[in-house]
Amino acid sequence: MTKSIAFVDLRAQYTHLKPTIDQAIARVLGHGRFIMGPEVAEFENALAEYANVGHAVTCASGTDALTIALIAENIGPGDAVFLPAFTFTATAEVVSLLGARPVFVDVDETSYLIDLADLEAKIAACERAADVIPRAVIAVDLFGQPADYNSLTALVEAHDLVLIADAAQSYGASYQGKPVGSLAHTTALSFFPAKPLGCYGDGGALMTDDVHRAGIYRSIRAHGKGGEKYEIVRLGLNSRLDTLQAAILLSKLTALDTEIRRREEVAQSYDEAFAALAGVGLPVPRADIQSAWAQYTVRLNERDRISDALKSDGVPTAVYYPLPMHLQPAYRQFGDGPGSLPVSERLCGEVLSLPIHGYMSISHLEQIISAFVRAVDQS
Numbered sequence: 499m500t501k502s503i504a505f506v507d508l509r510a511q512y513t514h515l516k517p518t519i520d521q522a523i524a525r526v527l528g529h530g531r532f533i534m535g536p537e538v539a540e541f542e543n544a545l546a547e548y549a550n551v552g553h554a555v556t557c558a559s560g561t562d563a564l565t566i567a568l569i570a571e572n573i574g575p576g577d578a579v580f581l582p583a584f585t586f587t588a589t590a591e592v593v594s595l596l597g598a599r600p601v602f603v604d605v606d607e608t609s610y611l612i613d614l615a616d617l618e619a620k621i622a623a624c625e626r627a628a629d630v631i632p633r634a635v636i637a638v639d640l641f642g643q644p645a646d647y648n649s650l651t652a653l654v655e656a657h658d659l660v661l662i663a664d665a666a667q668s669y670g671a672s673y674q675g676k677p678v679g680s681l682a683h684t685t686a687l688s689f690f691p692a693k694p695l696g697c698y699g700d701g702g703a704l705m706t707d708d709v710h711r712a713g714i715y716r717s718i719r720a721h722g723k724g725g726e727k728y729e730i731v732r733l734g735l736n737s738r739l740d741t742l743q744a745a746i747l748l749s750k751l752t753a754l755d756t757e758i759r760r761r762e763e764v765a766q767s768y769d770e771a772f773a774a775l776a777g778v779g780l781p782v783p784r785a786d787i788q789s790a791w792a793q794y795t796v797r798l799n800e801r802d803r804i805s806d807a808l809k810s811d812g813v814p815t816a817v818y819y820p821l822p823m824h825l826q827p828a829y830r831q832f833g834d835g836p837g838s839l840p841v842s843e844r845l846c847g848e849v850l851s852l853p854i855h856g857y858m859s860i861s862h863l864e865q866i867i868s869a870f871v872r873a874v875d876q877s
């Protein structure tokens with residue numbers, strides 16, 4: 499009896515990295531500096547070095563990283579922040595929680611990333627209406643594929659906006675040979691366990707080449723502290739990365755490249771096996787990027803029937819995401835309703851993500867492929 503197929507196999511990863519992870523945890527239990535212990539700065543240095551970026555500032559989650567990025571730009575009531583409607587809720591939530599207006603932008607039919615023409619149109623419309631001030635764009639590197647940062651940079655410079663990369667799914671990816679982390683004014687990471695670089699709880703980080711911004715992030719994550727002890731210079735949060743999680747992440751970072759290579763091989767095997775299937779839209783990565791392959795996501799006309807068939811064959815799948823942000827009850831007030839962002843709406847009805855991770859065995863890969871081909875052929 500083979501072990502059942504996992505969507506993301508954290509147990510297989512732990513089995514592989516156990517000696518270094520156990521040692522790292524034991525070291526923290528030994529020194530006892532659970533908050534801002536030495537592993538936190540060590541991990542921040544390793545993160546920044548890996549991504550070839552000036553500064554990395556860790557925090558308590560990816561959602562907090564986005565929140566801190568917005569607080570640092572003084573974004574709040576009267577401001578507009580542009581973001582794709584096809585994303586995880588956190589991207590929209592942070593904008594709304596700070597009292598700013600999320601402006602939902604459609605995504606590109608091929609890449610599933612923010613649509614530049616629609617973004618430009620939405621910025622122009624916002625400038626004309628002049629009821630809120632355009633302040634920032636949050637580009638989401640959905641499924642691990644970096645957005646088109648050259649075009650985005652030109653666009654934000656023309657309109658004097660801040661570019662924030664939501665790289666919760668893409669640490670380890672690169673764009674035109676440049677690693678994710680230095681492609682925007684600021685980059686937000688998540689270390690949620692199932693992300694390509696995940697810890698054993700919640701965690702996040704901000705990356706920037708701007709020393710001034712990095713200093714503000716450090717202040718905000720620690721209640722807005724200033725240079726003196728107990729001097730509070732701004733409103734902040736309690737949002738630190740636990741020392742234990744930093745120690746675990748230091749171990750996991752050493753395996754990230756190997757894991758992404760394996761993810762890439764799994765994606766290539768899926769591509770080859772599914773290329774001839776009718777009614778299956780395969781992912782189409784841009785030629786100038788290397789994806790972190792957080793997800794391998796196909797488009798299907800008969801998604802629900804196929805995911806049910808896979809489930810009964812022991813293959814777990816996931817729908818990221820079933821509803822675009824502008825149609826979510828919490829954000830409807832900010833959008834223009836059904837039909838307003840047609841690509842995002844279509845994708846939400848068709849996408850299905852298959853298991854992908856850095857420790858996929860050949861036998862599981864073969865089982866998934868044959869179950870998927872069988873499920874599609876039943877139509």
Ligand SMILES: *Cc1c(COP(=O)(O)O)cnc(C)c1O
Nearest residue numbers: 559560561586588666688689690
């Ligand atoms: C996971 C995720 C987040 C939030 O990260 P948390 O660490 O869970 O708070 C934000 N944006 C995107 C696109 C994500 O996938």
